[in-house]
Amino acid sequence: MQLMKPLYWILVATCLAATPLHAVEDTHDDDNDAQSSAPETKGPHGGLLLTQDDTTVELQIFEQGVPPEYRAWVTKGGKPITDDVDLNVQLTRLGGQVDTFDFVFQGDYWLGDGVVTEPHSFDVDVTLALNGKQYQWQWESHEGRTRIAADIAEKAGIQATEAGPGSIERTLTTYGQLTIAPEQIARVRARFPGVITKVNVRLGDRVAKGDRLAKVESNESLKTYDLRSPIDGVVTERQISVGEVAGEQPLFAIADLTTLWAELRVFPGQRTEVAVGQKVRLQAEGFDQRASISHLLPSPGNAPYTLARVEVDNPAGTLSPGLLVAGDIVVETSEVPLAVENRALQSFRDWSVVFIQVDATYEIRPLELGRSDGTLTEVLDGLQVGDRYVVDNSYLIKADIEKSGASHDH
Structure with missing residues (x-):
């Protein structure tokens, strides 16, 4: 936390102030064409009031009981205009x-x-075309947006x-434990009965195939011979x-x-959905590995479950x-045309959102979500x-936008 705290304030310092409305230069040659910046005043219906000369357009995003829609009221000389109007709004996102x-x-x-x-x-x-005259207003209306310099974002x-x-x-969640397959355990006996004259290994020692484990003096020949490891592995028993005197017992x-x-217990209510070859994500403290079911076996002792056996790689021997x-x-696996990583999702107002990036600018994208698992979520819209x-660290973008007090005012 001591590392992230100063970075958070660096991000806050980069937050954009609200972009002011700005005038747009007249690009029309016709003397009847005119443009104006959009003032901050509101009209009688609560919309943004655009004015030029004696002509006004009150423009509102209305969203009470309906999906958000544009509504406008046009007047000239204080009188409502109800026909012969060509009104157009273009939004560049x-x-x-x-x-x-x-x-x-x-x-x-x-x-x-x-x-x-x-x-x-x-x-x-x-743009508004009225009585042969054209009017135009342009401005920035940004919310849920911030800019963060590339070097700060990297830090x-x-x-x-x-x-x-x-x-x-x-997925179905099952539980079990790690075991050793019988064929992976070698038990070493004396070839001939005799007295142990030397032991070269202790419990837990790692040995390679051919390493000397002990020396035995034969009772019959009185000659000494070596007991050697038949495989690479770890000494788990020393008897x-x-x-x-070494006899027939394993030494x-x-x-x-x-x-x-991994032997996982699959109960009767799960059995019809489980098959050999299915992928499995195995987890324990400090352990996370993906593998596949190799065998399905009856449980020992007639217990009411099936054992799903999954091979687990353990090259460093860290698992026991x-x-x-x-x-x-x-x-079950469903291919979807669009999905996002779950760690990217944040709550913002009443939405689930991600933050898109265009160069150094970041902005919310409210999402309609579908199916989900522990890693990915389907995006419907x-x-x-x-x-x-x-x-990574999308919560910092959320904090920066919320700190800026981004509004939802139209």
Whole structure:
């Protein structure tokens, strides 16, 4: 936390102030054409009031009981205009998407032909053609947006990735423990009865195939011969000491621990969905590995479950037999056209969002979500394939935007 705290304040310091409305230069040659910046005053219906000369357009995003829509009221000389109006609104979003709205009169107001999708963050271009004269207003209306310099984002560990297709997995959770397969244990006996004259290994020692384990003096020949390890492994049993007589009993057990087996209990209610070859995510404290079911066996002692055996790689020997593990068995996989990593998701207002990145600018994208697993969530709406979204430390973007007091005022 001591590392992240100063980085957080660095991020806060980069937060953009609200972008002021700005005037747009007249690019029309016709003397009847005119443009004006959008003032901050509100009209009688609560919308943004755009004025030039004696002409006004009150523009509002209305979202009470309906999906967000544009409504407008046009007046000239203080009188409402209800026909012969060509009104157009063009919204340019972060990333270049352009939404265009034309308007038709509805008896009390002019209605835009479409839904103003969230986030309501865009550059706005309004044009009005009335009585042969054209008016234009342009301004920035940004919310849920911030800029963070690339070097600061790198120091804070903010990383983005490209949105695309994904595989959503449905799993069953099972439990079991790690074991050693019988064929991975070698028990070493004396070839001929005799007295142990030397022991070269202790419990827990690692040995290689051919290493000397002990020396035995034969009772018959009185000659000494070596007991050697038949495999690479760890000494897990030692049943003899110097001076004792070696007979037919095993003297040493050598276990190959480079591979273990997870034996997971699959109960009757789960059995119909479990099959050989299915992927499994095995987890325990300090252990997380993906593998596949190799065998399905009846449980010993007629217990009411089946054992799903899963091979576990253990090249460093860090895992021990008897370790309790959880196994998430993948019983169904669905390919979806668009998914995001779960760690990227944040709550913002009443939405689940990710933060897209375009150069040094970051902005919320409210999402409609579908199926989910422990890693990925399907996206039904709100994001496009190819959009770059923040996966690492996305909470810092959220904190920076919330600190800036981004509004939702139209």
